[in-house]
Amino acid sequence: MSERGVEKHAVGASGKSQEKADAQPKEIFNAPYTFVETYNQLADAVLILSRSPYLVVDCEGYDIAQPDGKLSLLTIGTAEARDLFVIDVLNIKDKEEASVVDLLALFTNEAIPKIMWDGRGDFVEIFDWYGVEMQGILDLQIAEVAKQARHETEPTRQARFARQLQYGWKAVRKHKELFSGIHILPGLDGVVRSYKLGEHLAKDTEVVAMHRAGESGRWMERPLPERLIQYAANDVYLIAVVYTFFLEKKWIQKELKAQSYRYINAEKTREDKQRRQQIGASRLLPLGVLSDPSALYGTLHVCAWCKRLLDLGSFQHSSYTQPTPGEKGKKSKKGQKGNVGGNTRSLRRKPCCRVCVVSAMKSEVTIDKEWIIVVT
Template sequence: MPQPAPHPPSPPVLLNYVYCDRPDSFANAVHFLRSAPYLILDCEGKDLGRSGGSVTLICVGTPFAEYIFLFDVLSPYITRNDVQGLLDLFQNKGLLKVVWDGRMDFLEIWSTYGVALRGVLDLQIAEVMSRYQVRGEEDDGRLLRLQQSLRIPPSKMWHDRYDYLHAVVGLQRCWKECGYAEDCGKDPEIMHMHKALGSSMWAFRPLTEQLLQYAARDILLIGVLYPHFIRSGWIPMDPPNFSSLLTQCQRYVSAHVEQGKSTETDIFKPSCIIPLDVLTEPSGPKYLCFACNRALSETAFETKKDLNSAAYKSVTKGFMRSTRCRLCFALACKKNAKVDQAWVST
């Protein structure tokens, strides 16, 4: 098992960044970023990925967060043409973009600009894959993580029902678990504001220095964790396995396009559980989940024998599948919602 990295020296109180809110600063920053070997990407905004939400600040860093650019797309001086150079970098599959849980970033950029992020390495997926590929975590560990994330009593954690489901961890928790000092992570005051007041603060101008520092800090955390993951063997560097990881990451960040933006009260909105058909390549026919509106492979649904079918004794016939995918059923259980689980013949 990889050993945690030693605590890094405390960073300076204030991070250096370039705030871009004019056409010339946008153009100069994009010109500089074109020569970077890879980019670190994170977005801030009001209710990202939710109905009525919007991205207001696009944060981009160079390797190790040596340079950090904060692009204010809400600036009255900025037009779509000014943002286009940045969007060209985002859809360039040959330029790696390192993110942490890029699902809402993808959804907002897609819904706002009609541009799909390509060439994405999501460290949240890399962390999950490393659990059993590198760290030797077995299925009991997966189920324990699920039980803690979903807050479902262990007595209700039936193995078959929760097959293919994996819980993720947040950026701050991963930072701490990797051995880095907690006080070097996210600003706890801003995290508390997010929890208590929501994210509308990102839509007001001018942004406070504390908010800008918070945005820049996320780039720094991702910039430090990426080489840490490589040193720990959590990211495979051989071309076939690295390419496979990128494919998983692309499925992850784009998983909610079919589902679209959700409301805050939607119990089936994106969650702390990886969407189905992300870690494994979906195969065979796809079926629509009546809850999340995603077209998914048959393994994403719970199945059972149809005892009323004349073919129920057959090995391959006489089965039924649920109309809600495994994940949506789990999310309904988490919210103690009444689950009207219908079944249809396969």
Template sequence: MQSHLSADYIYCDTPAALESALPTLRSSPALSFDCEGHNLGRLNGSLSLLTFRTMFPSPDATNTTFIIDALTLPASSLLPIFSLLESDTVLKVVFDGRMDFSCLLHQHAVRLQHVLDLQLVDIASRARRGEGEHAQMARLARVVSWADLAANRGAYRSIHRLAGLRPCAEEHKVAIPPRGAYMDHSAWLQRPLSARELTYAANDVLIISRVYAAFAAAAYLERYPSVLADSMRYISLWADRPPAEGALERYRSHGLLPLHVIDVDTEAEDQERDRDVALRVCGYCERALPQTCFRADVWDRGDVRQCLVCRAVGLFHPRFDAARAGLRWPPRV
């Protein structure tokens, strides 16, 4: 569903404009939030815009989008915005906040906190909407090896396909503004920004706000009590280092939800820690994971220990596993 309502916004590219936006931003109980930039969150990437939309719950309230120009504003005037991002009282609502988190942490020493990631709520809503294992596998069929999916169904039961923001909004019948022309992401570093670019940024937080409202109305949020803890686990995927060219990025950037983000039994893991049964590191995505994330035959296998998601990624992209092992792909016959 598409609506021809486009987002309006207040563009803050002077300290005075930002100063006058702060009281409204601080008083909103929740803010939809998104960043734009060139190679955002990646090693040597750059932040361009921080975009927020207020989410006052009253039907009479007017909500406003603020686009904050992180490239033009002096670093000192961004400090109140950074403390809002680190605040544990104002909820930040995002859709796939992983690269925003990485950018803020690695380039600005800001640790994004108190976040609700709607991309996880979308996945959790699938079971609520009556989707069973068959539908879960049907979603996976285009992004994993079909032959392996058919032969080893059990290896995919804990794997979920991620949806992008617009497809998610469409699936949930949320009215969204039309997609603009293709944006070259290096354009985010040029100034002045055109109205088209600012509208693009404003539309993303508008869609996030509408998806949030739809999920709240459908009671998906209240039925997902661990959503904030799961969101933090998810967005901090790149807390150890920012993504850069190489094997690690290939096994962490794909269309599958990483394991050990949702359905985490923290109580059982605390007990296991007490018994000194440690998590073990997947040799591919380099994440520490419990035994349930691996096939039984690889749990004791050190460097070649491969979690179920990395296994699915490697089987779908055999050149990834070949490159990691230093082999030519396709193999010479």
């Protein structure tokens, strides 16, 4: 997880607590790992990975999922991160090699859960590099948001919004419907801290600072500094720890697979990501992820900004009264003009979904705001 804007807005990582969050623990746990640089080493790794009931997956690279993004490392762990393999993809790029074919077969096997934290960028880079779409993703970032949605009251969620994104209490309370069901995406480090999963479990602050300074190009250096390889291994270790904790808490619910699928699809390409990022929407969970918009009654509508197909509730909408125009064919014959049919109640909605509207409020970019009539 190298270029994740949301990391900066992690749970408990705003304002005063930011300093605390950035303070390096005395000693962070360094997860043991195997560095994979050859096809033979990969073949050994795949043998071990294929025996695991699930895989923990994360990527590192330059500007992940950005237009110029490049993959550097692919880290894969077995259950509970008992084995961790950090794969140097610059040396493992031949898709025809038997060991790579076997690895990709694990990726595309839907029956093997892939435990990830915000898998959107990883999905894009893996597809670009190896030409396969990862299947069976269980995204723990979504599991955390879904848990919040189940357990929190609306005022608690509004308070988080006001506190972390500085929208101001008044704005959030005044526009309750606009902010309804919109969630801030949590960061992995913040989740580890807020659930007190281990003081020694944290990201290396030097590498975090490197990302914040826009120096993710260092992931492409070879030989790669040991510190970066260790960071990649630790990230997967953290994800594995969170997964074990979530399992114990029964926060991995049966809907998570479908929710994760919708989440990945919300930013399936670099262009999708860029568009959402342009208005700062990447910090917010896209609408239509926690529940399936197509399962609800009614037609779906496209957001003019993020291009997602969403239910009407995802947009600001209202009914209004308008005069019914006369029937076109008869109008000229009878010479009638104007309102011959009385009034009709119609539906209208804003062109952009509420996440795009809320994001644009904090952005320099202007989005389309004119009401449009909903054709039913």
